[in-house]
Amino acid sequence: METTHRVFVGDSRDLAEIDDDAVELVVTSPPYPMIEMWDDLFTALDPAIGDALESGDGRAAFDAMHAQLDRVWDELERVLVDGGIACINVGDATRSLDDSFRVYANHARVLEAFESRGFDPLPDILWRKPANSAAKFMGSGMIPPNAYVTLEHEYVLLFRKGDESRSFEPGADRRYQAAYFWEERNRWFTDVWTEVQGELQTLEFADDDLRDRSAAYPLEIPYRLICMYSAYGDTVLDPFWGTGTTTLAAMCAGRHSVGSELEDAFLEVFDDRIADVPSLSRSVSRARLERHREFVTRRREDGNEFEYEATHYETPVVTKMERDIQLREVAAVETLTDDAEYGYRAIHEPLALE
Numbered sequence: 001m002e003t004t005h006r007v008f009v010g011d012s013r014d015l016a017e018i019d020d021d022a023v024e025l026v027v028t029s030p031p032y033p034m035i036e037m038w039d040d041l042f043t044a045l046d047p048a049i050g051d052a053l054e055s056g057d058g059r060a061a062f063d064a065m066h067a068q069l070d071r072v073w074d075e076l077e078r079v080l081v082d083g084g085i086a087c088i089n090v091g092d093a094t095r096s097l098d099d100s101f102r103v104y105a106n107h108a109r110v111l112e113a114f115e116s117r118g119f120d121p122l123p124d125i126l127w128r129k130p131a132n133s134a135a136k137f138m139g140s141g142m143i144p145p146n147a148y149v150t151l152e153h154e155y156v157l158l159f160r161k162g163d164e165s166r167s168f169e170p171g172a173d174r175r176y177q178a179a180y181f182w183e184e185r186n187r188w189f190t191d192v193w194t195e196v197q198g199e200l201q202t203l204e205f206a207d208d209d210l211r212d213r214s215a216a217y218p219l220e221i222p223y224r225l226i227c228m229y230s231a232y233g234d235t236v237l238d239p240f241w242g243t244g245t246t247t248l249a250a251m252c253a254g255r256h257s258v259g260s261e262l263e264d265a266f267l268e269v270f271d272d273r274i275a276d277v278p279s280l281s282r283s284v285s286r287a288r289l290e291r292h293r294e295f296v297t298r299r300r301e302d303g304n305e306f307e308y309e310a311t312h313y314e315t316p317v318v319t320k321m322e323r324d325i326q327l328r329e330v331a332a333v334e335t336l337t338d339d340a341e342y343g344y345r346a347i348h349e350p351l352a353l354e
């Protein structure tokens with residue numbers, strides 16, 4: 001089994017390299033409007049944004065930043081198949097402009113943008129992200145009424161393109177092999193995620209500054225979303241590719257991927273990150289199986305029996321749909337030399353029985 005992974009250096013407001021209806025899933029995190037670290041980037045995309053910020057017109061800057069993201073959302077509408085899912089990780093921004101503090105509700109604006117493009121919103125996920133600063137409380141601390149709540153969550157907004165789900169041929173192997181365990185379903189499909197930071201082993205960045213500059217999300221986020229919303233053989237797109245966390249997750253999950261990123265500096269360091277993909281993917285898949293076995297032990301201790309046996313692993317499973325689960329590991333990653341400036345082929349093997 002092989003998967004391909006292509007990355008283009010370029011502006012996702014025009015995804016010319018990607019055909020219509022070419023991807024089944026989008027997993028991404030855009031630059032968040034009104035978060036200062038992205039002011040220069042947005043101003044480069046539209047100089048009027050810098051002018052609005054300078055004159056203290058937060059509302060105009062917010063609208064103009066979203067107008068740039070809207071052009072990427074237009075492209076997603078074109079390249080995503082009908083019934084395909086878009087997962088958008090975004091946080092709101094708090095900011096003082098002209099001495100006036102307020103929240104800029106990015107999640108609400110992105111939701112409107114997708115809905116107006118014919119996507120149906122699905123129940124979303126709150127990702128709880130602790131702000132670990134000692135001085136996190138803002139405003140005047142202990143006297144009412146001018147203190148402000150600290151934002152410690154981000155959203156994963158979920159949309160389906162169109163009003164119909166994707167259909168598969170009955171009994172499609174690539175779908176059943178990509179099933180998740182019952183207890184994973186219960187954890188992943190809850191609407192508040194609290195334990196995503198560091199649950200999976202993450203790849204170290206050679207350059208610490210890079211992680212800060214890129215605002216990379218933890219691998220667990222795209223990995224779960226890919227397992228939840230795509231089958232083997234599907235292609236996952238990240239139009240705000242950054243350091244390529246979505247591609248790493250797609251490699252670990254055995255799906256194809258494609259990405260686009262403005263800053264070529266991020267792509268140059270990606271080769272260092274993929275060297276560890278074989279060991280990372282093995283440890284991710286083994287951890288899932290190990291965790292499942294712990295669940296089996298606990299459930300039996302609680303006096304419950306299992307009705308089904310997994311076909312590929314010596315373990316019982318709760319439901320019929322889990323029987324054919326086949327986790328994968330990456331044996332090697334090779335460089336592709338074709339149309340993409342950066343392209344990789346991952347060779348996958350079924351996770352072997354230990």
Ligand SMILES: C[S@@+](CC[C@H](N)C(=O)[O-])C[C@H]1O[C@@H](n2cnc3c(N)ncnc32)[C@H](O)[C@@H]1O
Pocket residue numbers: 010011012013028029030031032041072214215216217239240241242243244245246260261262263266
């Ligand atoms: C929040 S970061 C994504 C981080 C990524 N999820 C990761 O884990 O590394 C947003 C990324 O989008 C890129 N970007 C912003 N606007 C873009 C555009 N119009 N086209 C392509 N990339 C863009 C930025 O350079 C930045 O790397």
